[in-house]
Amino acid sequence: MSRAFHQSDLGPRGRIIGHDPADIAAAAACLQAGDLVGMPTETVYGLAADATNGEAVAAIYEAKGRPAFNPLICHVADLAEAERHGLFNAEALRLAEAFWPGPLTIVAPFRPGSAVSDLARAGLDSIALRVPAHPVARALIAAAGRPLAAPSANLSGRISPTAAGDVARDLGERVACIIDAGVCDIGLESTIVSCLAHPVAMLRPGGVPRESLEALLGAALGSTTRDILPRSPGLLQSHYAPFAPVRINVTEFQPSDSILAFGNIKKPTFIDEASFVNLSPNSNLRQAASRLFTSLRVLDARQPAAIAVAPIPSTGLGEAINDRLVRAAAPRS
Ligand code: TXA
Ligand code: MG
Numbered sequence: 001m002s003r004a005f006h007q008s009d010l011g012p013r014g015r016i017i018g019h020d021p022a023d024i025a026a027a028a029a030c031l032q033a034g035d036l037v038g039m040p041t042e043t044v045y046g047l048a049a050d051a052t053n054g055e056a057v058a059a060i061y062e063a064k065g066r067p068a069f070n071p072l073i074c075h076v077a078d079l080a081e082a083e084r085h086g087l088f089n090a091e092a093l094r095l096a097e098a099f100w101p102g103p104l105t106i107v108a109p110f111r112p113g114s115a116v117s118d119l120a121r122a123g124l125d126s127i128a129l130r131v132p133a134h135p136v137a138r139a140l141i142a143a144a145g146r147p148l149a150a151p152s153a154n155l156s157g158r159i160s161p162t163a164a165g166d167v168a169r170d171l172g173e174r175v176a177c178i179i180d181a182g183v184c185d186i187g188l189e190s191t192i193v194s195c196l197a198h199p200v201a202m203l204r205p206g207g208v209p210r211e212s213l214e215a216l217l218g219a220a221l222g223s224t225t226r227d228i229l230p231r232s233p234g235l236l237q238s239h240y241a242p243f244a245p246v247r248i249n250v251t252e253f254q255p256s257d258s259i260l261a262f263g264n265i266k267k268p269t270f271i272d273e274a275s276f277v278n279l280s281p282n283s284n285l286r287q288a289a290s291r292l293f294t295s296l297r298v299l300d301a302r303q304p305a306a307i308a309v310a311p312i313p314s315t316g317l318g319e320a321i322n323d324r325l326v327r328a329a330a331p332r333s
Pocket of ligand 2: 151152160
């Protein structure tokens with residue numbers, strides 16, 4: 001899997017490497033090549049990929065065995081970089097200035113034009129941003145020169161990793177390398193707040209206590225409500241639905257359809273070029289995942305009578321792709 005490390009290079013610690021400047025440069029090269037890296041942070045170890053590379057982000061979901069595409073936290077160097085990807089209102093700015101770098105993740109509206117992939121945001125028009133405090137995470141972000149999408153580096157449903165060995169046990173074969181910087185100080189994930197609406201709402205308790213946030217803001221945090229942004233993607237149903245009705249597992253297309261194809265499906269002659277998108281002509285599910293949300297948006301923008309989606313296998317990443325498509329096709333309330 002790794003291009004920078006080969007089986008023959010691997011010592012007794014497998015893909016675990018140190019954290020001196022040469023190690024960090026090697027890990028950054030892996031990220032730039034689209035590979036996954038186990039990254040220490042002050043909270044837990046993350047499974048990092050280039051957030052601007054949709055296929056690299058797809059590899060995160062594949063490696064974690066996530067049945068669905070949860071939106072991921074994008075790790076950036078500083079507030080200035082965060083503002084290139086998200087729109088910070090006054091409260092978001094105050095929180096960032098007070099708690100970054102550190103264990104706080106801020107959800108803000110996505111800034112149009114940011115290079116962060118749709119898949120890293122699971123198609124949402126918001127983005128979760130964090131500036132980690134861990135010097136090794138900071139060095140890696142700087143060396144990679146791009147935002148890093150990173151969920152906790154555990155298999156889906158398993159305990160979050162707080163040491164390099166934990167990452168190796170769950171994901172050792174699926175990462176290019178794991179940077180060992182010892183045990184995480186905090187050992188519990190970042191606090192996630194939503195600054196999409198007023199008041200600021202806590203989406204997940206974590207490394208920054210509620211009291212500290214409320215003291216800074218001089219107000220109580222809102223609770224997590226469905227319209228502010230739930231953690232569970234199941235509650236995000238409407239966010240994934242295009243305006244056009246969606247039909248899935250379609251094999252007979254109509255002239256009024258826009259078509260989302262997969263594999264060796266050819267454009268019917270009665271469909272114009274702009275109404276046909278193939279997620280992956282070579283049936284590569286990683287490529288299909290990386291194109292899914294953008295393609296739905298592109299087709300929807302043409303205001304078709306319907307979006308007809310060809311069958312996509314439910315193996316590997318296909319399960320998450322179909323999970324999203326089933327939601328998009330669900331009856332609207
Ligand atoms: O401490 C941490 O936050 C660690 C380290 C690696 O930084 N990361 C982490 O990531 O815990 P993960 O994927 O395990 O949890 C990310 C959470 C998920 O619950 C996800 O739903 C939420 O962040 N999230 C991401 N983007 C969001 C968005 N746009 N709106 C609401 N929630 C979002
Ligand atoms: Mg997690």
